[in-house]
Amino acid sequence: MRITATLMLVVMAGLFILSKQYLDLHPSWGYLHAFSEAAMVGGLADWFAVTALFRHPMGIPIPHTAIIPENKDRIAETMAQFLRTNFLIPAVVARRMGHMNIARAAGDFLAHPTKGSQSRIGLGAAELLAGILESLDPDRLGGQVKAGLKSQAAKIEISPLLGQMLSTTIADRRHLPLIDSIVRWSGLTLEDNEEMVREMISERANGVIRWVGLDGRLSASVLDGMYKLLAEVLVDPDHPLRGKIEEGLEQLAHDLVHDPKMKARVEKMKAEVLENEAVARWWEGVWERMRQGMIRMARNPDTVLGGQLGNSLGELGAALRDDPRLQTQVNRFARRTAVGVATRYGDQIVRLVSETVRRWDARTLTDRVENAVGRDLQFIRINGTLVGGLVGVTIHFVDGLF
Incomplete structure (x- = not known):
């Protein structure tokens, strides 16, 4: 889009040079000349405006240019406060969550998933379980489980x-x-x-x-x-x-x-x-065999796709979809959880956003913002070129009348 806007500006410059050569041949060349001249002015003005948001035009440190890099910290603080004020207030969260039936939506999805989504959910859950089991230290976890069982068994008469x-x-x-x-x-x-x-x-x-x-x-x-x-x-x-x-x-x-x-x-x-x-070693062996067995089951596609996990997810979805009382309980729990998160961690979330943006270097922030809205910014240049040309034609017409 940047290349398109720039080529349009180059075309307007070519038309300006061409029309200047034939102004005396016919009055219509005057309109084309006025259009191209004003279009260049509009295109260059909007190029300057767009460029000034992200960098110094032509590398020249003109005042009030490179606005985003120069005001990075203020932008970070403003973004964080906007998030805190408009989204992370407990009353706002509760009000927004009150109109949402999260349980029904989740139930519909689980009961009637889109093609392949049930498989992806099952595979994802199984892979997560396998990853957790593999990441655990077998010796340490086996020792902890053994100690826990021993402690509980010691309490039982x-x-x-x-x-x-x-x-x-x-x-x-x-x-x-x-x-x-x-x-x-x-x-x-x-x-x-x-x-x-x-x-x-x-x-x-x-x-x-x-x-x-x-x-x-x-x-x-x-x-x-x-x-x-x-x-x-x-x-x-x-x-x-x-x-x-x-x-x-x-x-x-x-x-x-x-x-x-x-x-x-x-x-x-x-x-x-x-x-x-001997009993301790026996239990550790039993636990390790159980852990390896669960990992193998989680990594087995047949078990994940055609087994208990897929059926259980479908049954859970049907229950969430058809049981109003269960929906009320789940929605109430989700609403309380979201409100609790906003109340306890709202300031930390805001601080995380602010500090993350502050840690970005100016070029990173500029690139991310420009990539996010880049097409629209280049349309500003294109529209500026066309609008400037139309204004130039209008002025030329009015000037000819008087």
């Missing part, structure tokens, strides 16, 4: 909880599969260690029994009896040994809740577990 859980389990008869599993495990363990049991029985038998070779029969009888007992317990739901086991479990549940000594033993065991380094 787990003995009554365990007792109540055990009592509820027994009352609901959900302990029976556990007893069956214990019996089966006992049988398998006995089967895997038969030789050791035989040796133990043989070692404890007296010399006469070993001398006559009855220790083998004795150990076989003992093993057979144990196998038979376990089998009977497993198939008979009313076996007396089951009753004894249940009595023991009921007593354990009672002691966990009411016996101070049992409570103390459980708390001591809990403290030892919490202080155990």
